[in-house]
Amino acid sequence: MSRDPVKPRVIQYQGKRYGIRMEDSFWSILEDEAKVKGCRLNELVHECYNSKEANGNKTSYLRQHAIEWLASELSQARRRLHLNQSEALNVLRMTRRPALLIDKNLNAAHINKRFENWLLLAVKRIDEQIIGNTRVSFQASQRILNLRLTEGEGMLLAEPAAILLPGLVIPLKLDLTLFSGMDGSNSYLAVFN
DSSP states (O other), rough: OOOOHHHHHHHHHTTTEEEEEHHHHHHHHHHHHHHHTTTTTHHHHHHHHHHHHSSSHHHHHHHHHHHHHHHHHHHHHHHHHOOOHHHHHHHHHHSSEEEEEEESSSSSEEOOHHHHHHHOOOOOHHOOHHTTEEEEESHHHHHHHHHHHHHHHEEEEEEEEEEEETTEEEEEEEEEHHHHHHSSEEEEEEEOO
């Protein structure tokens, strides 16, 4: 495992100069925070250095501040992925490619009109029984899939899968987005790649 080298920087703000030795990864996080806040890195560092919480080792406080800000951003991103059922259905309806919502048992819970049209071409007939028995199978196990989705910030592209219909298996690749419901259950938006 390679170590992140400590790099010195001189930050100047309002006539004060700060010589700070910190790893590149922390500088990168602080630069991202400054962009989000619409300020310069110098202003952000000055603000952190002069905050009430920054008593003692100021560089250590900057590292702590960077980690806390990054954790907060990740938490907000995860909350944005938590949609209720009606919001997930709206996303499904607005998707321009054939798509379906897959429940935790890998059954097609809902499909969009483009998926229905694709089904009509694939099986030449469509009825509630076919739609109700549509399942999805992935090359990866569901446990591995969930782990990869978590590591991939809730999204996977071109995941090998197969649509399982009564008497028919159709291999394809799906773009997946993990939706966590407010009740703690997971579902997946699968869009044809």
